[in-house]
Amino acid sequence: QLHRRTPAAARRPGRAPVAPPVHAAQAQLGLTDKTHDGIVTSGNAYRPAGTVKRLPIAYSPEWNALREHTKEIESLHLRDLLQDEERTDSLVREHNSLYVDFSRQNVTQTTLQLLLNLAERAKLRTKMNAMFAGEHINNTEDRAVLHTALRMPRDEQVFVDGKDVVPDVWEVLDKIRDFTERVRNGEWVGATGKPLTDVVAIGIGGSYLGPLFVHTAMQFDEQCKNLSQGRKLRFLANVDPVDVAKALNGLNPETTLVIVISKTFTTTETMLNARTVRTWLTAELGQEAVAKHMVAVSTNLKLVEEFGIDPNNAFGFWDWVGGRYSVTSAVGILPLALQYGFEKMEEFLRGAHDIDCHFRDTPFQDNIPVLMGLISIWNSTFLGRSSVAVLPYCQALSKFPSHIQQVAMESVGKQVSIDGEPLPFKAGEIYFGEPGTNGQHSFYQLIHQGRVVPCEFIGVVKSQQSVYLKGELVSNHDELMCNFFAQADALAIGKDSATLRSEGVPEYLIPHKTFSGNRPSTSLLLPSLTPFRVGQLLALYENRVATQGFIWNVNSFDQWGVELGKVLASRVRTMMHTARTRSRRITITDGFNPSTRKMINRYLDGKNQ
Ligand code: F6P
Numbered sequence: 340q341l342h343r344r345t346p347a348a349a350r351r352p353g354r355a356p357v358a359p360p361v362h363a364a365q366a367q368l369g370l371t372d373k374t375h376d377g378i379v380t381s382g383n384a385y386r387p388a389g390t391v392k393r394l395p396i397a398y399s400p401e402w403n404a405l406r407e408h409t410k411e412i413e414s415l416h417l418r419d420l421l422q423d424e425e426r427t428d429s430l431v432r433e434h435n436s437l438y439v440d441f442s443r444q445n446v447t448q449t450t451l452q453l454l455l456n457l458a459e460r461a462k463l464r465t466k467m468n469a470m471f472a473g474e475h476i477n478n479t480e481d482r483a484v485l486h487t488a489l490r491m492p493r494d495e496q497v498f499v500d501g502k503d504v505v506p507d508v509w510e511v512l513d514k515i516r517d518f519t520e521r522v523r524n525g526e527w528v529g530a531t532g533k534p535l536t537d538v539v540a541i542g543i544g545g546s547y548l549g550p551l552f553v554h555t556a557m558q559f560d561e562q563c564k565n566l567s568q569g570r571k572l573r574f575l576a577n578v579d580p581v582d583v584a585k586a587l588n589g590l591n592p593e594t595t596l597v598i599v600i601s602k603t604f605t606t607t608e609t610m611l612n613a614r615t616v617r618t619w620l621t622a623e624l625g626q627e628a629v630a631k632h633m634v635a636v637s638t639n640l641k642l643v644e645e646f647g648i649d650p651n652n653a654f655g656f657w658d659w660v661g662g663r664y665s666v667t668s669a670v671g672i673l674p675l676a677l678q679y680g681f682e683k684m685e686e687f688l689r690g691a692h693d694i695d696c697h698f699r700d701t702p703f704q705d706n707i708p709v710l711m712g713l714i715s716i717w718n719s720t721f722l723g724r725s726s727v728a729v730l731p732y733c734q735a736l737s738k739f740p741s742h743i744q745q746v747a748m749e750s751v752g753k754q755v756s757i758d759g760e761p762l763p764f765k766a767g768e769i770y771f772g773e774p775g776t777n778g779q780h781s782f783y784q785l786i787h788q789g790r791v792v793p794c795e796f797i798g799v800v801k802s803q804q805s806v807y808l809k810g811e812l813v814s815n816h817d818e819l820m821c822n823f824f825a826q827a828d829a830l831a832i833g834k835d836s837a838t839l840r841s842e843g844v845p846e847y848l849i850p851h852k853t854f855s856g857n858r859p860s861t862s863l864l865l866p867s868l869t870p871f872r873v874g875q876l877l878a879l880y881e882n883r884v885a886t887q888g889f890i891w892n893v894n895s896f897d898q899w900g901v902e903l904g905k906v907l908a909s910r911v912r913t914m915m916h917t918a919r920t921r922s923r924r925i926t927i928t929d930g931f932n933p934s935t936r937k938m939i940n941r942y943l944d945g946k947n948q
Contacts, residue, residue: 395756396892397763401460405453405721412445412722416857417831420447432707434697437875438864439707443831444714444793445722445859454713455703458890463703466889471699473499473659477896478757484896486664486881487699489656490692490874499659511654511669515684518634518654519676522596523568530628535596537571539586540674541612542600544745546636547576549666549877550600550674552742553687556735556873559803563679563870572678575616578608583615592623592632596677599635600670602662604642607905613646636669661896663745664881667691667874683870690874698882708879711861712886718793718859719768720891728786729772731797732823735868739797739876740772747884750895757894766891776822787829787854794830794860797876798823801867823862830858911939918943 396402420426421442430442430451446454458464469476473483488497488504496503521527525534540550551574557563575586597620599613620632634652635643638660643653654669665671667688676684694708703709718724727747729740752767773781775796786792798820807814813821833856836849844852863879865872888895914929924940925931931939 395760395763396457396461396890399457399460401453401457405450405457405717408450408453409721412447412450415445415447417443417445417859418833418856421828421831432705432710434701434707435693435875436866437707437872437879439711440862440864441710441714443827443860443862444718445857446714446717450717451704451710451713454717457716458703458709458713458886461890461892463709463886463889467699467885470885471497473497473504477661477894479894479897479899480658482896483659484661484664485657485659486661486667487692487695489660489667490688490695490878492692499657504657504659507657511656512672515654515669515673515676516681519673519681522677523570523680528631529593529596530624530631531593533593535594535632536569537573537590537595538598538674538677539573539575539590539595539616540598540600541575541586541609541616542598542636542670543576543606543608544749545662545665546600546602546606546609546670547574548738548742548745549663550574550671551576552736552738553666553671553675553873553877554678555738556868557675557679557683557687557870559735560869561803563683566680566683567678570678572674575612576608578611583612587616587619592620592628595620595632597633598674599633599643599646599648600637600674601635602638602656602660602665602670604635604637604639604646607908610646617647634673636673662898663749664896666742666877679870687870687874690869690871690876691878692874693871694875694878694882698878708882709886711879711883712890714861715768715793715883715887716890720764720766722791724768724791724793724859725765726769726771726790726792728778728782728792728794729770729797730775730778730794730826731772732775732819733797733799733802733868734774735803736797736876737774740770742877743772743880744770746881747887749898749901750884751888751891751893752900753891753893756892758892762891762893764891766887766893775826776819779822779826783826786858791858794827794858796823796827796860796862797865798862799865799868799872803868827860827862829854830856830860832856833858911935915939915943 426447427440427442429448430440430444430446432439432441466476470484471487473485473488475481476484483499485497485499485504489508491497491505491508493505493509495505497505518527522535527535529535540547542550554572554574558567571590573586573590575582597613597616599609601609604610617629617633620628624632629647630649630652633648634654635646635648636654636656637643638656638658640650640653640655644650654673656665656668656670660668672684672688675687698706698708701709715727718727729743731737731739747770748767753762755761772778772795786794802816802819805814805816833854834852836853839849839852865876885895914925914931917923918925918939924943925936927936929936
């Protein structure tokens with residue numbers, strides 16, 4: 340068993356641990372710098388004997404160098420750095436008209452180089468290659484991670500366990516094309532012979548957030564709007580009866596198609612909602628209506644059939660697609676192709692594939708998702724900034740922050756390394772966000788004068804819609820984008836007391852009106868928000884999160900942290916059922932702590948009043 344010591348700084352909240360003097364630590368462990376990467380050990384509870392134990396990346400010389408470098412960076416202010424045009428140019432990256440400006444990050448060329456060295460040390464390239472090659476990098480579930488195969492052209496190949504999966508992907512896509520065309524052109528009709536004009540997509544988490552984000556992003560694109568032909572697409576995620584009422588409000592069962600979307604087909608909320616909506620349909624149309632009005636998307640086709648949905652009306656995907664990475668599988672493509680037509684979804688897939696190729700093939704210094712991931716690690720693990728605000732200046736991207744919140748927080752919000760060793764640093768960040776300018780009138784106060792929150796501004800050059808009121812200085816979209824440009828500078832540059840004094844601000848107000856500035860952000864400028872660009876944006880963030888996971892050396896593709904709550908809810912469910920059917924209260928012998936027992940009883944009493 341290797342001796343593991345807790346570096347002093349690891350105990351300081353939100354800060355990267357100070358690596359122990361690297362050579363001393365390695366000497367103590369009998370390692371030279373060359374053997375830093377691993378030694379064969381006798382194994383432990385997580386790692387079979389004879390396998391290689393890697394020292395946490397936090398004990399590497401590259402980590403130590405970054406840690407040392409924080410002092411230099413903390414002595415610099417973005418107000419000054421931004422005057423340097425050469426620096427700006429060296430921190431802008433462009434790929435296929437996607438423009439990304441990192442110049443408002445607290446970084447210099449040295450920082451970037453040190454981060455690239457860290458990527459090297461973490462074997463980022465090898466790990467990326469393993470992912471793209473279909474290796475079982477999700478080790479706790481023994482699965483490959485290949486959402487990138489979902490958007491590959493027909494003529495490419497990628498093998499999982501010796502089998503090329505691209506033909507399987509396209510078999511499902513062809514089935515979606517055929518089915519959605521038949522529904523959209525009225526060939527596939529409901530139980531009473533009427534065309535199915537509305538869709539309710541039931542699913543939660545990754546089976547909901549991604550499709551909702553893409554739907555919201557495409558809804559007001561002129562071409563997509565025309566293609567939706569007045570059809571409605573509703574999502575039902577929450578088991579809250581209010582969400583059920585909202586999803587079904589005003590819909591006619593005769594003209595409604597229901598899609599049950601669940602990778603596992605066991606998620607309690609989704610299955611209860613599916614039964615509820617099935618009852619809504621069959622109460623009006625009879626049991627046989629299920630065949631015409633309900634379809635499914637799942638990896639578990641056996642459970643789909645047991646639920647009563649014809650397997651011919653099921654659209655499969657595979658265990659190598661993680662739930663939160665599934666929007667480019669049938670999970671997203673089926674409901675969205677019903678709404679906008681299959682061709683638009685092909686454009687979306689092409690956009691995602693474009694970024695996958697950029698991620699896979701571009702040297703790291705020009706690789707946008709890699710740089711985004713590295714800078715996020717710099718901000719969070721080294722500079723102690725534990726959150727990220729995703730701020731689209733684009734109403735059509737209003738659901739993007741919630742989707743990315745799941746992609747990032749469920750992926751890298753981990754406490755142990757991929758080998759099950761406790762991490763000597765904090766991985767993951769708290770993601771949140773709202774579209775601008777709404778957010779400005781809500782939480783930006785804290786971002787400007789409270790905690791330092793690295794921001795990601797996303798703007799679009801050409802809006803999906805245009806409003807220009809005669810006599811106004813600028814159009815609505817220009818006004819929005821004026822704020823996009825202004826906010827990033829307000830954060831970076833700030834406003835000092837001398838300027839305030841020169842403006843005649845009274846002394847007692849100066850502390851309140853001072854902006855310290857030096858607050859980091861990245862600006863992303865998209866030329867437009869077409870389905871292709873939406874696909875690019877999605878893959879950009881997916882690959883950025885993967886980069887972070889590879890460097891922190893966590894498994895970004897499992898989510899054991901969501902399990903305990905599910906188990907406890909199931910225990911409450913059983914007890915609640917017993918209490919209700921026997922008209923009794925929860926007692927001490929039911930095993931809940933006093934707090935939970937009292938709250939459940941209060942809830943049960945309230946229901947009985
Ligand atoms: O509870 C978390 C989770 O497992 C997510 O990872 C997943 O996206 C969601 O639940 C829904 O799961 P399913 O698609 O299997 O219903």
